[in-house]
Amino acid sequence: SFNARNSNGVLGYVTASHCSNTQGAADGTLYYQPLNQVSAEYIGQEIADPAFFRCARGKKCRYSDANFSAGDSAVTFTLGAIAETSAPNNGSLDIVGQFNITGEEPATLGQTVNKVGRTTGWTQGKVTNTCVNTGVSGSNIVLLCQNFVDAGVGAGDSGSPVFRIVSGDSIMLQGTLWGGNSSGTLFVYSPIANIESELGALTTN
Known part of the structure; x- marks a missing residue:
């Protein structure tokens, strides 16, 4: 992932949408780093993951497999x-x-x-x-x-x-x-x- 600030000024990070609980839905997935789901390792929560749209017959499309999460205020996110x-x-x-x-x-x-x-x-x-x-x-x-x-x-x-x-x-x-x-x-x-x-x-x- 890479760190970023969105157009609303929220500091966080971009990662793959399919790494969230539901790809193509802003479901509020909680992220931890490295792996253990304990409060000391909490880093942020998904806030943007656009829905798929219908495209070819029987298919659903997007232009990216990416979402944006708001970083936890207790964690340092260095841009760039x-x-x-x-x-x-x-x-x-x-x-x-x-x-x-x-x-x-x-x-x-x-x-x-x-x-x-x-x-x-x-x-x-x-x-x-x-x-x-x-x-x-x-x-x-x-x-x-x-x-x-x-x-x-x-x-x-x-x-x-x-x-x-x-x-x-x-x-x-x-x-x-x-x-x-x-x-x-x-x-x-x-x-x-x-x-x-x-x-x-x-x-x-």
Whole structure:
């Protein structure tokens, strides 16, 4: 996930909608970090998760698999900071620093982009497809205009920020990862423009 302030001035974070109790509904899901549902680890509550709309026959659509949660006031949410591990594609989950978001941008085909996730850490690869209408396996959900990246992913990486490194630790935010192929060699993410079209304008740095 990445931290953000919404258009109403609420400070919180964006993560994958399917990680909430009900995808496509603002159901007030409570989030804890790392895993235990105890008050000391409470970090926030979902407040925005737009409904699906009917699209192709028998399908329901959205432009992003993303929601917004209000952060708990007892937790510090630093805008623009993304955890950084030692190197891309080495499997490390040890945080050694942070990336700093300097802006937002769309992807271009063939561009090298990155994600940092809970399961596979920092992975990096090239954008192979842009703006693909993507069916979600085992469901009638279609996510419109999504991007594909030839880079590692694993179960539990959903919600990872996707970004391009400008130089050093400076990055441009591109979106939120929500899925991948069964072999874990390709991931799919919702572009930041799609996310903001559904959640409203976000301040991310």
